[in-house]
Amino acid sequence: MWTTVIITALIALAVGAVAGFWAQKIFFNKKYQENQELAQRILDEARKEASAQKKEILLQAKDEAFKQKKELEEDAREREKELKKQEQRLQEKEERLENKLEKVAQKESEVVAWENQLTKQERTFAEKEEHLQELIDNQSKKLEEISGLTTEEARHRLMQEIESKTRHEAARMIRQIEMEAQETASKKAREILALSIQRYAGDYVSEHTVSAVELPSEDMKGRIIGREGRNIRAIEAATGVDLIIDDTPETVVLSAYSPLRREVAKQSLERLISDGRIHPARIEDIVEKVKKELDVKLREIGEQATFDVGVHGIHPELIRLLGHLHYRTSFSQNVMQHSIEVAFLCGIMAAELGLDQKKAKRAGLLHDLGKAVDHEVEGPHAIIGADLAKKHNESKDIVHAIAAHHEDVQPASILAVLVQAADSLSGARPGARKELLENYVNRLEELEKIASSFNGVNRSFAIQAGRELRVMVDCDHVDDDATHLMCKDIAQKIEESITYPGQIKVTVIREKRSVGYAK
Structure with a gap:
């Protein structure tokens, strides 16, 4: 009985399982069919949408191609217009070049004609020159026969006569110009120098x-x-x-x-x-x-x-160097006192000439500044002093006046000339400086020797301690104009040959004496 029940139960289970399996299979088949239909619909819709997008893209591409084609056509038309303009300009240039070539050809023909004409003229001139040369040679031979002189001798004599006349005429002009200038300048210069010396007096040790x-x-x-x-x-x-x-x-x-x-x-x-x-x-x-x-x-x-x-605003270092000059001497003249005197003389002369008096005093006071360190620095004391003044911010005029007071630099301003003149006055005045007797005598002898070396000089005398040289000339061999030229030549030779303080006056004397006896 239990066996039957069990078998019946198993059969029922088997039948249920089979029925469930078939029911499930039928359900899955239905689902699969539905999914296949859904997938087909989606695929159809996607194909339709893709086809629509393809048509739209094709339309856009056609529009873009049409636009580009239109732009290219417009660009081509513009280029064509530009090419036509360039062709027109080239044609115009060709026409102008042809015109120019025609003109050049005409000028070339004209030049050829001128060359031919010039060639003919050159031949004519050459023939005339030969003819003239023959005439000149004939005339020269006739002149040589008449004068008894060769061409070179005649030329030399003519040059000598021209040179003699020119020198005499130049001497006359020089004397006239100097006399006119001396009437005004010499008097004023003497007044200024004399006044400067009178207004200043210094103590010397x-x-x-x-x-x-x-x-x-x-x-x-x-x-x-x-x-x-x-x-x-x-x-x-x-x-x-x-x-x-x-x-x-x-x-x-x-x-x-x-x-x-x-x-x-x-x-x-x-x-x-x-x-x-x-x-x-x-x-x-x-x-x-x-x-x-x-x-x-x-x-x-x-x-x-x-x-x-009365000078202010000088750099402290320059003031210290000025103090050094108190213990510095030049030809036994105290350089500090000399600098102070030069400053006063510069100021006085500047006032007389209407120049800046303070600047002139400043330049005069600093002009020998280089002597404070010339034993330590190589070079002329004028250049050394100028470098020191420039280093300590002195003006260009002051620096130049210091550098030029001994003509190491050529004077290029009135201030430089004033300092030079005041320095000469201070150093060359009697008693300011000492020199050896031997050097003094040698200088006097050298002066007289220079004067005696010129033709026509009878005697020469160095006087006033070598400040003046008087030269006596032979009146039969030296005329008035030659006297003036000789004075200039002697002064120039003294400047080139001798070194001396101050200046030397050269006086050339020519006189004619007639002596008779009454018996």
Whole structure:
């Protein structure tokens, strides 16, 4: 019974399973068919949409192609128009070129005709020149026969006559021009120079290469020398000055080329003597102290000079260098006093000429600035001073006046000429400078020798300490015009041959004397 039930149940389960399977299969088949229909519809719709888009794209492409075609046609038409214009311009140019070629051809024919004509004229001229040369040669031969001179001799004599007449005529013109100029310029120049010298007077102190220091007693010499000479060596090493201790009673002589070093040594030695403590360490301390004090003094001297002259705004370094000039000499003339005098003379002459008086004084005061350092820097002191002034912002006029006062640079302004004139006045005035007797005598002899070297000179005399040269000429061989030319030639030769301060006056004297006796 249970077996039957089980079998029946299994059969029922089997039948249910089969029925369920077929039912499920039928359902899936229906679903599959529906999905196939949906997919077909979607595919049909996609084909329709793609076909529509394809048609639209084709239409757009046709429109774009039409537009591009239209643009290309318009561009082609414009290019065609431009080509036609260019062809027209080229045709016009060709026509102009043809016209020019025709003109050139005409000119070429004209040039050929002119060349032919010129050739004929050249031949004619050559024939005429030959004929003229024959005539000239014939005339020259006739003239040589008549005069008894060759062509070269006649030419030389003619040139000599022309040169002689020209020189005499030039001499007359020179004398006339100089006389007219001297009537006005010479008188005014003398007035200005005389007034300048009268209005200024300066004090001068001669500086030498040695200084003397007085000692309280002879015993002090031994203390200055020191044990084995250590003190004197220390003084000489610290100051750069030679100490000369000889038989001169109670005196020590300091010898050095630099006045500034001698001043340092003199003050240092005086302090050591008054202090009484003389040994190398003390010597070095005193010398250093004196150098510092002297540096301050140099500034004060420079400031006092600018104050005395009335010049302000000068760079402190230039003021210090001006102070150095107080201990600098030139031909025994104190350069500081010389610079102050030149400044005053420049100012006076500038005032007389209506120029800037302050600028003239400034240039005069600074003109010898290079002498403060010329022992340290190579070159002319005028150029050195100009470089220093330029370095410390002095004006171009001042710099040029300093550089040109000894003609190291050619003077190019009135201010430079004023400084040059004032420098000559200050240095060449009697008593301002000293020179050796031998050099003085040699210069006088050289002056007389130069004058005697000219033809027609009888005697020559250097007078007024070499400031004037008087020349006596033979009146039978030298006329008035030649006298004037000789004066110029002698002055020029003196300028080229001799170096001298100031100026030298040359006077050529020609006189005719007739002597008779009554018996």
